[in-house]
Amino acid sequence: MTFQTLDELYHFAEKTDSGRAAFSDLSGRALTSPDFVRDLRQIAGGLTKLGLKPGKGVAVLGLNSIETLQIILAAPLAKLIPVPLNLRWAAAEIAFALDDADVAVVALDDPFLPLATELAKNRPDLIFVHIGQGDTPAGMQSVNDLRAEPVELNSERDPATPAIILYTGGTTGRSKGVVHSHASLVAGAMVMAVAGFPTTGKTYSSCFPFFHVAGIQPTLTRLIQSSTQLLMPLFRPDLVASAVRDHGVQELGLAPTMMQMLITDPEFSCKNFAGLERLMYGSSPISAGLLAGLKGTFPGVTYTQAYGMTEAGITIFLGPQFHSGELERIDGAGQPGAPGVQIRIEDDNGAALPRGQVGEIVVYGPTVMSGYRNRPSETDAALRNGGYRTGDLGMLDDMGVLYVRDRLKDMIITGGENVYSSEVESAISTLPGVAMVAVVGLPDEKWGERVHAVIVPKETHTPTLEEVNGYLKDRIAGYKHPRSLSLVKELPLSPMNKVLKHELRAQLTGD
Incomplete structure (x- = not known):
């Protein structure tokens, strides 16, 4: 069975009560799929009564909660x-998105209520909705008061209708509004369900925020699977421990940097994770050093990587079999999760390259975005022959496993040789004394660019450049070795815990 619209998916979820909660939270609240969809229809009824022109945006600034999720999924x-916004944005960045997405309604969780006054100064026409648990401020209506006569699900809705705008993480520059249709949003959820990410019947929890595709896409997958997701408001080691220990979470979705923070937290205890069966990670590859640490900490837990992007959804998965034994490929990103998803490695002209050769990763299939909001030229540049040009360099091996070698902009060309920063980072990560590492290319008169390593050292040891290169001698070729080194207390991270390499380079070069 396939769904083309959210209406079709919601109809299935409302008529299918598995006996399991669809969504729960740390307070103990839980809603079945039928109850959750009935709430969506009532909230949509209230939004309809506002009398807004179709296509207007509903901006959402909220921690992961049942209310935040409901207003996002009810708006279509x-x-x-719906326009879930980055929770770490400054007021000016939010104001840009409000204009760019033609927003008429702003839904605010408790921590973000102070923004209402500032946003209203330039946009007095905005309607504010409170989605928190505290008292609703004067001049706002709560999401519960918004409920009205439930809307009917529309079986005739055009699948090409815009269903959500997700703004890119801005790891390489200013964020762009990615428009997903009903068809592409639901297709992404279907791919995850087919891939078994998460597992049907298992209780899943994630720390990825709803403004990211890794946060919103699995929630629809849970409705397809009639299975439970516990909503954690944000990443915090004690909340993750509580989710597993107190709420029966069996599968966790975390970024590798979150995993590092979790197991190095001073309060970490393995006893809290006795029920954990599977760790699923994404947003960046896992380093050999971190995976070794996780395996030692969580014996018996299986691992799965998800590779995706805002523009094409999460469609590629590296299963447990590739994390140990003869098939181990932890430097790989995975294989397509379902029929219809195709990965091609292409040259600059769009021609397919043979397996084993590095080129640009291009994703084809029903999960690809409609385009960038108000950016036709950038849309044309990103979409080629129906596929999404990821900007990642990669290759396919003889099993069809995808390897992401680097971002096009992050590849280092030193002395005429191509160096993929992710390979160098993974090698350095296993050096004792290294907590985190990022590798960038810096201008060099002799080599054009030089490999530069930025290391966050552990408290017990401070690595030197000579020690790093001595360690790498038998691990990677000499031209890939760092020619310079910086030691820092922390790396600049995006809200998804990706290293912001453009910021790092700017800090190092003064540009």
């Missing part, structure tokens, strides 16, 4: 477009 039923 009211012919409006």
Whole structure:
């Protein structure tokens, strides 16, 4: 069975009560799929009564909660477009998105209520909705008061209708609004369900925020699977421990940097994770050093990587069999999760390259975005022959496993040789004394660019350049070795815990 619209998916979820909660939270609240969808229809009824023009945006600034999720998933039923916003954005960045996405309604969780006054100064027309648990401020209506006569699910809705706008993480520059249709959003959830990510019948929890595809896409997958997701408001080691220890979470979705923070937290205890069966990670590859640490900490737990991006959804998965034994490929990103998803390695002209050769990774299939909001030229540049040009360099091996070698902009060309920073980072990560590492290319008069390593050292040891290169001698070729080294207390990270290499380079070069 396939779904083309959210309406079709919601119809299935409302008529299918598995006996398991669809969504729960740390307070103990839980809603079955039928109850959750009935709530969506009521909230959509209230949004409809606002009398807004179809296609207007509903901006959402909220921690992961049942209310935050409901207003995001209800808006398309009211012919409006939800716009979950980055929770770390400054007011000016938020104001840009409000204009760019033609937002008429702003839904605010408790921590973000102070923004209402500032946003209203330039946009007095905005309607504010409170989605928190505290008292609703004057001049706002709560999401519960917004409920009205439930809308009917529309079986005739055009699958190409915009269903959500997700802003890119801005790891390489200013964020762009990615428009997903009903068809592409639901297709992404279907791919995850087919891939078994998460597992049907298992209780899953994730620390990825809803403004990221890794946060919102699995929630729809849970409705397809009639299985439970515990909603954690944000990443915090004690909340993750509580989710597993107190709420029966069996599968966790975390970024590798979150995993590092979790197992190095002073309060960490293996006893809290006795029920954990599977760790799923994404947003960046896992380093050999971190995986070794995780395996020692969580014996018996299986691992799965998800590779995706805002523009094409999460579609590629590296299963447990590739994390140990003869098939181990932890430097790989995975294989397509379902029929219809195709990965091609292409040259600059769009021609397919043979297996084993490095080129640009291009994703084809029903999960690809409609385009960038208000950016036709950038849309044309990103979409070629129906596929999404990821900007990642990669290759396919003889089993069809994808390897991501680097971002096109992050590849280092030193002395005429191509160096993939991710390979150098993975090698350095296993050196004792290294907590985190990032590798960038810096201008060099002799070599054009030189490999530069930025290391966050552990408290017990401070690595030197000579020690690093001595360690790497038998691990990677000499031209890949760092020619310079910086030691820092922390790396600049995005809200998804990706290293912001453009910021790092700017800090190092003064540009």
